[in-house]
Amino acid sequence: MQGELDFSFTEEHDLFRKSVREFCEKKLAPHAAGIDENAQIPPGVIKDMGGFGLLGITISEKYGGSGSDITTAAIAAEEIARADISMATAVYYLVEAGWGYLFEKYGTEQAKREILPGVTKGDSFLGIASTEAQGGSDIASTSTMMEKKNGKLILNGTKTYISGVREAAKYGGGYVTIVKTDPGLGHKGLTFCYLPVKDQPGVTVDTLKQMGREGMSNGIINIRNAQIPDHYLIGEWNKGFYYAMEGFNCARTLVAAACIGAAERALELVSRQ
Numbered sequence: 001m002q003g004e005l006d007f008s009f010t011e012e013h014d015l016f017r018k019s020v021r022e023f024c025e026k027k028l029a030p031h032a033a034g035i036d037e038n039a040q041i042p043p044g045v046i047k048d049m050g051g052f053g054l055l056g057i058t059i060s061e062k063y064g065g066s067g068s069d070i071t072t073a074a075i076a077a078e079e080i081a082r083a084d085i086s087m088a089t090a091v092y093y094l095v096e097a098g099w100g101y102l103f104e105k106y107g108t109e110q111a112k113r114e115i116l117p118g119v120t121k122g123d124s125f126l127g128i129a130s131t132e133a134q135g136g137s138d139i140a141s142t143s144t145m146m147e148k149k150n151g152k153l154i155l156n157g158t159k160t161y162i163s164g165v166r167e168a169a170k171y172g173g174g175y176v177t178i179v180k181t182d183p184g185l186g187h188k189g190l191t192f193c194y195l196p197v198k199d200q201p202g203v204t205v206d207t208l209k210q211m212g213r214e215g216m217s218n219g220i221i222n223i224r225n226a227q228i229p230d231h232y233l234i235g236e237w238n239k240g241f242y243y244a245m246e247g248f249n250c251a252r253t254l255v256a257a258a259c260i261g262a263a264e265r266a267l268e269l270v271s272r273q
């Protein structure tokens with residue numbers, strides 16, 4: 001029928017799903033209960049995922065990724081959550097896939113060479129720091145400030161409910177971060193940058209107690225006069241709102257795919273009883 005959308009997968013997608021499912025059944029599912037009980041994804045599991053090409057899956061091969069399209073990334077999200085229904089590993093995977101894509105599209109060449117290969121190998125974590133106490137959905141009310149001084153970017157503020165703070169502080173990594181650069185301009189006064197967490201002067205983290213998804217932390221990033229190099233600017237000054245909408249489209253699609261995978265597995269387990 002004219003105008004009908006084709007939702008079928010290609011043969012390549014089906015083969016990819018089969019191979020990711022096999023990988024997850026072998027390397028991830030046996031750790032699922034332990035991930036929740038020990039409140040940690042074993043570093044070996046992360047490294048294995050990097051070796052299989054799952055971490056930063058949307059990032060180009062040039063930076064160590066697989067350069068996958070969003071459909072392929074969503075298939076992997078579904079399969080990872082199917083193997084670890086706690087969603088810890090799925091969230092670790094999907095924030096890197098969603099925001100790694102944005103970083104590569106708008107980040108500087110110097111920052112991409114510096115940061116992305118570590119992410120795709122599983123040596124460091126890349127997350128999203130958008131939410132603040134005053135508003136999650138309403139990013140226009142972001143109050144974390146960034147200004148340029150003597151060739152550096154200076155940040156001040158607090159981000160909350162941020163996934164992966166413990167992992168980033170322990171193993172290394174940082175966040176694609178939304179900041180206010182022009183308070184008078186509302187949503188048109190937002191900018192994106194990369195904020196490192198581990199060993200970054202002016203940045204500390206606190207973890208929040210969670211219910212569920214114990215294997216991946218969630219918490220607060222405290223930012224006090226943190227100075228970052230200007231090549232950590234992502235995209236154009238005051239264009240952050242538009243990048244955020246683009247990133248959320250990608251990340252939310254992957255969240256939905258992961259929820260489907262976890263739900264499918266939960267139904268399978270129940271129907272076996």
Ligand SMILES: Cc1cc2nc3c(=O)[nH]c(=O)nc-3n(C[C@H](O)[C@H](O)[C@H](O)COP(=O)(O)OP(=O)(O)OC[C@H]3O[C@@H](n4cnc5c(N)ncnc54)[C@H](O)[C@@H]3O)c2cc1C
Pocket residue numbers: 095127128129130131134135136137138160161162163164213218
């Ligand atoms: C498990 C988990 C992990 C998270 N990880 C991250 C992370 O890594 N990084 C990060 O930045 N954030 C993270 N968050 C935060 C998440 O992005 C926010 O919770 C989300 O954006 C919603 O914001 P909020 O909680 O402030 O709710 P609010 O924005 O206050 O919304 C509360 C309710 O009001 C409704 N609402 C809001 N605005 C409107 C409107 N204009 N009109 C009508 N209804 C409206 C919402 O739909 C919702 O039902 C995480 C949250 C969870 C639960």
